[in-house]
Amino acid sequence: MKNKFIIEVFDLQKHYGPPEKRITAVSSISFKIEVGTVFGLLGPNGAGKTTTIKILTTLTMPDSGRCVIDGFDVVNDPMEIKRRIGVVPQENNLDRELTAYENLLIYGMLHNVKNLKEKIEEKLRMVGLWERKDSLVSHFSGGMQRRLLFARALLPEPSILFLDEPTIGLDPQIRRQLWDVIRKTRIDGRTVVLTTHYIEEAEALCDRIGILAKGRLIALDTPSNLKKLVGEYVVDVIDDEGRLMQYMFKTRDEAHQKAMELQNGVTIRRSNLEDVFVKLTGGRIE
Template sequence: MIQVESLCKAYKNTIVLDDISFRVNAGEVYGLLGVNGAGKTTTMKILTTLARPDSGRVLIDGKDIVRHRSHIRSIIGLVPQERNLDRELSAWENLAIQGLLYRMPHLPAAIERQLKAVGLWNERHQPVVQFSGGQQRRLLIARALLCEPQVLFMDEPSIGLDPQVRHQLWQTVRDIAAQGITVVLTTHYMEEAQSLCSRIGILHAGKLLAQGSLAQLQASLEPSHSQEPHRPHPDHAPTRKPSLEDIFLHFTRQSHTKEPCYVP
């Protein structure tokens, strides 16, 4: 569904993305995991046609995102990091504006379907200014899904949410993926990536250091990295599979960068 090849981007002589490549299969949830400033949002902007790459190529559904931008925009949905809703309008009105921009037929039925899907039907006439952070996130998802995209991009979907609301949002993502929609999300939460993503790319300082399923990433570490820190005897050390946090720390520490590594 998505093929990213040798993607590069710089701003004012600062390299933000340095020759990254990855693919996303149709119907899977793929996560880009990295600290703030790793290049996740820039990647997302390029994939959603909001920024142009300096070099490299991105294909979505076999179409080049630069040459076929209008087509790409017609088959994708975006849940941005910022809550860019009209806070004075109701949930229904926010979706209605989106549908009118896309000249959607049968708009009332589509709005009803999406608001019910994210659990906001009873609040449809409430102004967004009265919504909690979690409700606003769910409304952003409903807006992104209104036009029934083939691919949904989610930039830091649960940022700023408390743990209970975050887990509710994760279930919404799982429900979306169960419909066959391809999901690409960025996150710096280890638990979020491990819970939702079938494959994960570790992005750090603009470089894609590793990617694969959790099992593949675990297998890529040497046995010494999976030993328990307090072993009773060097010849009888109990071992465990490294956690995603172990894997993240391993690769980012080996990346020869002087940037600090923060793991929430």
């Protein structure tokens, strides 16, 4: 029987720096990702998201623990891993002096992509850049460059797509365009692993979410189940000293009753994943 988990991570650890000044980037995290799902690592900057992605994509060696992708060990079988994955990195590493088409052509040749010209057209049309195929990347907006990174990562048709903060720094409209690309990728049967610190992005895209804080995996479940940890409704109120106070309830009636007890400036809203993060850590995702 074929394993339903395409990615399995066991007790992963990564540290940086000398022993006397050692920084723990990832601390004994474990999780599994099912085939054909979108899995998100949510947390603030410095939580360990990018380090985890770099280990899974063979760019960084773990200090201990084990990662298995499609049956292959990340440390012992890096070439097998690379044949199965596509990566959209956080940093833009496109060649800005080449056209969109030339960027994909070189990448496709390096990865021995068959029917390369047809695949390039298909991927550029998918991200809405076919009409700009002959334009220099240096003339592209930030959003267009991010879309081109998606097209490049999908060119070899990998079974797993890794996205490290895929929409960071983009305006809301462009961000939602890229969400559509991610949804199409999932519909095609690929597994998607993304890191993000955008609450709305994680809730909109992910089937399961792992919340990271200071290198530790503090929660792992579906978005709806994670929000049940705090209740469905939140009452926000500003106190006399200007501080935000929050009260969390299972039902809207309970939230409404609490709001009636409080003074002006009260808001009732549905809970979100940041509320979960605040409850578990006492801090916010920033």
